[in-house]
Amino acid sequence: xxxxxxxxxxxxxxxxxxxxxxxxxxxxxxxxxxxxxxxxxxxxxxxxxxxxxxxxxxxxxxxxxxxxxxxxxxxxxxxxxxxxxxxxxxxxxxxxxxxxxxxxxxxxxxxxxxxxxxxxxxxxxxxxxxxxxxxxxxxxxxxxxxxxxxxxxxxxxxxxxxxxxxxxxxxxxxxxxxxxxxxxxxxxxxxxxxxxxxxxxxxxxxxxxxxxxx
Numbered sequence: 540x541x542x543x544x545x546x547x548x549x550x551x552x553x554x555x556x557x558x559x560x561x562x563x564x565x566x567x568x569x570x571x572x573x574x575x576x577x578x579x580x581x582x583x584x585x586x587x588x589x590x591x592x593x594x595x596x597x598x599x600x601x602x603x604x605x606x607x608x609x610x611x612x613x614x615x616x617x618x619x620x621x622x623x624x625x626x627x628x629x630x631x632x633x634x635x636x637x638x639x640x641x642x643x644x645x646x647x648x649x650x651x652x653x654x655x656x657x658x659x660x661x662x663x664x665x666x667x668x669x670x671x672x673x674x675x676x677x678x679x680x681x682x683x684x685x686x687x688x689x690x691x692x693x694x695x696x697x698x699x700x701x702x703x704x705x706x707x708x709x710x711x712x713x714x715x716x717x718x719x720x721x722x723x724x725x726x727x728x729x730x731x732x733x734x735x736x737x738x739x740x741x742x743x744x745x746x747x748x749x750x751x752x753x
Contacts, residue, residue, distance in 0.1 A: 569599045576606040587616040594630065595623030603629055608664070609637035617645035621652040624660060634664035636710065641665065643674035650678050653707060654685035654739075662708045666742075670714040675721030678709075679728035682739060686732035710742040717743070 577590075587607060594602060607616075612635060624630055633649075635641060646665060652658045711717065725741055732739075 566598060569593060569602075571601060572599055573601045574604040574606075575599070575602060577610070578606055578608040580610055582607065582610040582612065584613055584615040584619070587612060588619040591619035591623035595626040597626075600629065604632040604634075605630060606634045607638070608634055611640060612638040612645070613640045614642070614644045614648065617641060617648045621648050621658075624652055624658050625656060629659075631660060632662040632664075633660060634662070635668060636664040636666040637668070639667055639669045641668040641670075643669075643671055643677065646670050646674040647677045647681075650681045650709070653709075654681040659705075661706060662710075664710045666710050666712040666714070668714060669716070670711055671716035672718055672721035672724070675711075675717055675724050678741075679724040682725070682728040683731055685739070706738050706740070708740045708742070712742050712744060 575590075577586075580586075587610075593599065594605075605620075617635075620633060624633070635649075638645075645668070649663055649665075653660050653663060722743055725743070729739070729741070
Protein backbone atom coordinates (compact mmCIF):
# COMPACT_ATOMS: atom_id res chain seq x y z
CA UNK A 540 0.00 0.00 0.00
CA UNK A 541 2.87 2.40 0.76
CA UNK A 542 4.51 1.60 -2.58
CA UNK A 543 1.28 2.33 -4.39
CA UNK A 544 1.41 5.91 -3.05
CA UNK A 545 4.84 6.52 -4.61
CA UNK A 546 5.22 8.18 -7.99
CA UNK A 547 6.56 6.15 -10.93
CA UNK A 548 7.34 7.14 -14.50
CA UNK A 549 5.06 4.35 -15.67
CA UNK A 550 3.18 3.04 -12.65
CA UNK A 551 1.42 0.28 -14.57
CA UNK A 552 4.74 -1.29 -15.59
CA UNK A 553 7.08 -0.17 -12.80
CA UNK A 554 4.99 -0.94 -9.72
CA UNK A 555 4.73 -4.73 -10.34
CA UNK A 556 8.50 -4.83 -10.98
CA UNK A 557 9.30 -2.96 -7.77
CA UNK A 558 6.90 -5.13 -5.78
CA UNK A 559 8.57 -8.26 -7.11
CA UNK A 560 12.03 -6.91 -6.21
CA UNK A 561 10.84 -6.12 -2.69
CA UNK A 562 9.28 -9.57 -2.39
CA UNK A 563 12.48 -11.34 -3.46
CA UNK A 564 14.66 -9.27 -1.11
CA UNK A 565 12.23 -9.79 1.77
CA UNK A 566 12.04 -13.54 1.19
CA UNK A 567 15.80 -13.93 0.85
CA UNK A 568 16.48 -11.92 4.01
CA UNK A 569 14.05 -13.75 6.27
CA UNK A 570 14.84 -17.18 4.83
CA UNK A 571 18.39 -16.94 6.19
CA UNK A 572 17.62 -15.73 9.70
CA UNK A 573 18.12 -18.05 12.68
CA UNK A 574 17.36 -15.33 15.23
CA UNK A 575 15.07 -12.31 15.03
CA UNK A 576 15.16 -9.58 17.66
CA UNK A 577 12.59 -6.76 17.85
CA UNK A 578 13.07 -5.44 21.37
CA UNK A 579 11.99 -2.06 22.82
CA UNK A 580 10.18 -0.94 19.67
CA UNK A 581 6.87 -0.12 21.38
CA UNK A 582 5.20 -2.71 19.18
CA UNK A 583 1.58 -3.52 19.82
CA UNK A 584 -0.39 -6.47 18.50
CA UNK A 585 -0.52 -5.55 14.80
CA UNK A 586 3.22 -5.83 13.93
CA UNK A 587 3.45 -9.13 15.80
CA UNK A 588 0.37 -10.48 14.05
CA UNK A 589 1.99 -9.64 10.69
CA UNK A 590 5.33 -11.15 11.74
CA UNK A 591 3.53 -14.29 12.91
CA UNK A 592 1.96 -14.67 9.48
CA UNK A 593 5.41 -14.42 7.90
CA UNK A 594 6.86 -17.05 10.23
CA UNK A 595 3.85 -19.34 10.08
CA UNK A 596 3.79 -19.06 6.30
CA UNK A 597 7.14 -20.81 6.05
CA UNK A 598 9.20 -17.75 5.10
CA UNK A 599 11.68 -18.25 7.99
CA UNK A 600 12.68 -21.92 7.74
CA UNK A 601 15.92 -21.45 9.71
CA UNK A 602 14.42 -19.39 12.54
CA UNK A 603 14.88 -20.89 16.01
CA UNK A 604 14.83 -17.83 18.29
CA UNK A 605 12.46 -14.85 18.46
CA UNK A 606 12.86 -11.91 20.87
CA UNK A 607 10.08 -9.37 21.41
CA UNK A 608 11.11 -7.98 24.77
CA UNK A 609 9.79 -4.77 26.33
CA UNK A 610 7.08 -3.97 23.81
CA UNK A 611 3.32 -3.50 24.33
CA UNK A 612 2.05 -6.94 23.44
CA UNK A 613 -1.37 -8.10 24.57
CA UNK A 614 -3.50 -11.21 24.23
CA UNK A 615 -3.98 -10.92 20.46
CA UNK A 616 -0.22 -10.99 19.93
CA UNK A 617 0.05 -14.11 22.08
CA UNK A 618 -2.70 -15.76 20.05
CA UNK A 619 -0.88 -14.93 16.81
CA UNK A 620 2.42 -16.30 18.15
CA UNK A 621 0.71 -19.48 19.32
CA UNK A 622 -0.90 -20.02 15.93
CA UNK A 623 2.34 -19.47 14.00
CA UNK A 624 4.29 -21.68 16.41
CA UNK A 625 2.08 -24.66 15.63
CA UNK A 626 2.96 -24.20 11.94
CA UNK A 627 6.68 -23.55 12.41
CA UNK A 628 8.32 -26.52 14.08
CA UNK A 629 11.86 -25.06 14.18
CA UNK A 630 11.14 -22.16 16.55
CA UNK A 631 12.54 -23.20 19.94
CA UNK A 632 12.70 -19.95 21.90
CA UNK A 633 10.29 -17.02 22.34
CA UNK A 634 11.36 -14.25 24.72
CA UNK A 635 8.56 -11.86 25.71
CA UNK A 636 10.12 -10.48 28.90
CA UNK A 637 8.96 -7.01 29.86
CA UNK A 638 5.59 -7.03 28.08
CA UNK A 639 3.57 -6.14 31.16
CA UNK A 640 0.22 -6.22 29.33
CA UNK A 641 0.38 -9.90 28.38
CA UNK A 642 -1.23 -10.98 31.65
CA UNK A 643 -2.77 -14.27 32.70
CA UNK A 644 -4.77 -14.79 29.50
CA UNK A 645 -1.64 -14.45 27.38
CA UNK A 646 0.17 -16.92 29.64
CA UNK A 647 -2.71 -19.37 29.27
CA UNK A 648 -2.65 -19.16 25.45
CA UNK A 649 1.11 -19.64 25.19
CA UNK A 650 1.41 -22.42 27.78
CA UNK A 651 -1.54 -24.28 26.29
CA UNK A 652 0.33 -24.18 22.97
CA UNK A 653 3.45 -25.66 24.57
CA UNK A 654 2.05 -28.12 27.09
CA UNK A 655 -1.21 -29.29 25.52
CA UNK A 656 -0.80 -28.89 21.74
CA UNK A 657 2.64 -30.39 21.27
CA UNK A 658 4.63 -27.31 20.29
CA UNK A 659 8.38 -28.05 20.19
CA UNK A 660 9.18 -24.75 21.94
CA UNK A 661 11.87 -25.12 24.62
CA UNK A 662 12.04 -21.63 26.15
CA UNK A 663 9.31 -19.10 26.90
CA UNK A 664 10.35 -15.86 28.63
CA UNK A 665 7.55 -14.16 30.57
CA UNK A 666 9.42 -12.14 33.20
CA UNK A 667 7.64 -8.88 34.04
CA UNK A 668 4.57 -9.80 32.02
CA UNK A 669 1.75 -9.05 34.45
CA UNK A 670 1.23 -12.66 35.54
CA UNK A 671 -0.75 -13.26 38.73
CA UNK A 672 -1.90 -16.20 40.86
CA UNK A 673 -4.72 -16.81 38.39
CA UNK A 674 -2.18 -17.50 35.65
CA UNK A 675 -0.22 -19.79 37.97
CA UNK A 676 -3.35 -21.82 38.68
CA UNK A 677 -3.98 -22.31 34.97
CA UNK A 678 -0.31 -23.16 34.33
CA UNK A 679 -0.43 -25.73 37.13
CA UNK A 680 -3.34 -27.49 35.37
CA UNK A 681 -1.43 -27.42 32.08
CA UNK A 682 1.63 -28.98 33.76
CA UNK A 683 -0.42 -31.87 35.13
CA UNK A 684 -2.11 -32.43 31.76
CA UNK A 685 1.29 -32.32 30.01
CA UNK A 686 2.69 -34.93 32.39
CA UNK A 687 -0.29 -37.24 31.88
CA UNK A 688 0.06 -36.99 28.11
CA UNK A 689 3.79 -37.74 28.38
CA UNK A 690 3.11 -40.90 30.36
CA UNK A 691 0.49 -42.04 27.85
CA UNK A 692 3.01 -41.64 25.01
CA UNK A 693 5.59 -43.60 26.99
CA UNK A 694 3.15 -46.45 27.55
CA UNK A 695 2.13 -46.38 23.88
CA UNK A 696 5.79 -46.74 22.92
CA UNK A 697 6.18 -49.78 25.21
CA UNK A 698 8.70 -47.90 27.35
CA UNK A 699 11.21 -47.79 24.50
CA UNK A 700 14.24 -45.68 25.37
CA UNK A 701 14.30 -44.19 21.87
CA UNK A 702 11.56 -41.81 22.91
CA UNK A 703 13.24 -38.47 23.51
CA UNK A 704 12.21 -36.29 26.42
CA UNK A 705 11.34 -32.60 26.16
CA UNK A 706 13.02 -29.98 28.32
CA UNK A 707 10.89 -26.85 28.67
CA UNK A 708 12.00 -23.67 30.43
CA UNK A 709 9.37 -21.06 31.41
CA UNK A 710 10.59 -17.82 32.95
CA UNK A 711 8.22 -16.13 35.42
CA UNK A 712 10.62 -13.97 37.45
CA UNK A 713 9.67 -10.42 38.44
CA UNK A 714 5.91 -10.84 38.34
CA UNK A 715 4.97 -9.15 41.65
CA UNK A 716 1.31 -10.20 41.45
CA UNK A 717 2.31 -13.84 41.98
CA UNK A 718 2.00 -14.51 45.69
CA UNK A 719 3.11 -17.50 47.72
CA UNK A 720 -0.26 -19.06 46.87
CA UNK A 721 0.58 -19.02 43.17
CA UNK A 722 3.98 -20.54 43.86
CA UNK A 723 2.35 -23.25 45.96
CA UNK A 724 0.01 -24.19 43.13
CA UNK A 725 2.97 -24.56 40.78
CA UNK A 726 4.92 -26.53 43.36
CA UNK A 727 2.00 -28.90 43.96
CA UNK A 728 1.57 -29.50 40.24
CA UNK A 729 5.27 -30.30 39.88
CA UNK A 730 5.18 -32.72 42.79
CA UNK A 731 2.23 -34.60 41.26
CA UNK A 732 4.09 -35.24 38.03
CA UNK A 733 6.07 -38.37 37.36
CA UNK A 734 7.05 -38.50 33.69
CA UNK A 735 10.65 -39.75 33.36
CA UNK A 736 11.05 -38.42 29.82
CA UNK A 737 10.11 -34.77 30.11
CA UNK A 738 11.14 -31.97 32.41
CA UNK A 739 9.79 -28.49 33.01
CA UNK A 740 11.83 -25.74 34.62
CA UNK A 741 9.85 -22.86 36.11
CA UNK A 742 11.93 -19.81 37.02
CA UNK A 743 10.72 -17.94 40.08
CA UNK A 744 12.75 -15.99 42.67
CA UNK A 745 15.18 -18.47 44.27
CA UNK A 746 13.81 -17.92 47.78
CA UNK A 747 10.26 -18.69 46.62
CA UNK A 748 10.30 -21.43 43.99
CA UNK A 749 12.85 -22.99 41.68
CA UNK A 750 11.83 -26.53 40.88
CA UNK A 751 12.81 -29.10 38.32
CA UNK A 752 10.28 -31.72 37.28
CA UNK A 753 11.93 -34.94 36.18
